[in-house]
Amino acid sequence: MARKISYQQAINEALAQEMRRDSSVFIMGEDVAGGAGAPGENDAWGGVLGVTKGLYDQFPGRVLDTPLSEIGYVGAAVGAATCGVRPVCELMFVDFAGCCLDQILNQAAKFRYMFGGKASTPLVIRTMVGAGLRAAAQHSQMLTSLWTHIPGLKVVCPSSPYDAKGLLIQAIRDNDPVIFCEHKLLYSMQGEVPEELYTIPFGEANFLRDGKDVTLVSYGRMVNTAMDAARSLAGRGIDCEVIDLRTTSPMDEDSILESVEKTGRLVVIDEANPRCSMATDVSALVAQKAFGALKAPIEMVTAPHTPVPFSDSLEDLYIPDAAKIEQAVLNVIEWSKR
């Protein structure tokens, strides 16, 4: 039985093991250096929430603190990646994407295509996503669908420590730019993680629970909320199948369709705003390719179409919770009884 470590430790371990294995892997970002015995005031750092703590000392010269300029250092990472090294660049909060979107959207995502396959950009951008940390509108967004919309990017949203390590190693070894979305509320989550290196392929959804009545599709932190709802519904005799997309680009369409063909009911849970989201994307897929299997309209459980509120009580209302998911499941069950 593997030992248990946190989501945060799993990410740190994946970085350390890949840096040890491959000397072309290095880290750059704001406040990423330091931590765990580093000299002077650097001892305090190692990432704003301590995810890269200790790596600065273990890998001298390969953990680079950058100026507070996303446009500069993300651009530098994109350029470095095209020159044969493997930068793991940290965008502290995904909300800062606005400051470096051209580097990602127009440069990193396009090189392979525009150079006829002769250029590759093996870049990972690790970034913190999601609400719940009382960090307000500019530090709490779930911009996964923004990245998923852009061809040329791969987008990863791990929901557990095991997945975080395996998907990050896969991301580092991938030859295309990968946006690696870490949910800040999952950093303390504990789970069994092998000590050895391993990879999880992109585009393979994970079934956390088999069920015959309703398919719940989600990704990132909401997978765990969906599991809470599924456990509670099981006590009321409703059997939910829970699918974790793991990667939103590429997306495992087959697993979603296979499950809905069996259950005939779909609830999509997405912490992001509802318009042009993963929730609408998965719903459209099923409406188009599994319409005949549906016994009830598709339900979406999402945040409202507003910024993330700063008020604690409003933020709690904003984030989808197990009760909202349970209600959506009851709705689709009731509908098909009419």
Place this chain on the structure above:
Amino acid sequence: MSQIHTLTMPKWGLSMTEGRVDAWLKEEGQAITKGDEVMDVETDKISSSVEAPFSGILRRQIARQDETLAVGALLGIVVEGEASDAEIDAVIEQFQSTFVPGDAADEDSGPKPQKVELDGRVIRYFERGEGGTPLLLVHGFGGDLNGWLFNHEALAAGRRVIALDLPGHGESSKTLQRGDLDELSGVVLGLLDHLDINAVHLVGHSMGGAVSLNAARLMPQRVRSLTLIGSAGLGAQINGSYLEGFVEAANRNALKPALVQLFSNAELVNRQMLDDMLKYKRLEGVDAALRQLSATLFKDGHQQVDLREVVQAGHVPTLVIWGSDDAIIPVAHSEGLSAQVEVLSGQGHMVQMEAAEQVNRLILGFIEQR
């Protein structure tokens, strides 16, 4: 003399903390015999039957269908002889008032596998029980020490029993040198040296059977007896399409058709089993190790090493157990051996899991005569 027995939720494997009651297989008031299957229980890893550890009348069904109960929780009451309802009630009340379900802390205090470095390689092993001539369990191709979850504790009731992860498997190092039987048997003998064990009973399943046979060939004086379950090394045939399917499978959907061939009851291959196997297959070095072993030992679907002579020579007492419907290695390989041969009807390749109670009884009966 009468006795009131408490039937409790068993612990199958290290990680089991609770089980869900699928169905009672015996009615209240029915007579049961030790070893009877009394109830079907499902865990997050596997479904199996709870076997009665004692004979008597099933007087009370405490656990209800679909109820999820902690390991050690009260399932029912079995009475040998006579007992009044009041006496039974008192036993139940006493049990329930003192029972504390195990938690994570409890899990830490129980017996745990250990790791040792042998010749530059980490080998994981798990020791349970004490006394007697030790018994060593050797898993098959792609397996690990957890594959003995229904056997290890039962066999260790009065004896020191060790299970190991061969190199390339479980949590042992994944690097192989030649990837042949001598290398694997060398690890088995190296572990015995490390544990200061001179003589041992070897129990091997499938490829682990060939490893055990080969260890007996190399060191006959150290092997007190052999138990070979659905064993390799006793004939040329092996299911090449299974091996190829298992080695090549990179996702759930590809793995499932391979794994179902191992079991007589295909429903045992659930999502959890597939996930656990995928997690193993995705560890760095596993793919290369499996390909190397498969190419060395089972090239083109033919077993490359014939060790029947080790049995036929008669130096090491041998018990051979086989499922009659084994789809991986044919039961015909058990024919004509100078050994105690037990063919379990209707069983598949994973007979030690699916008919654990019977296999455990056969092994204990066999070893007690040595």
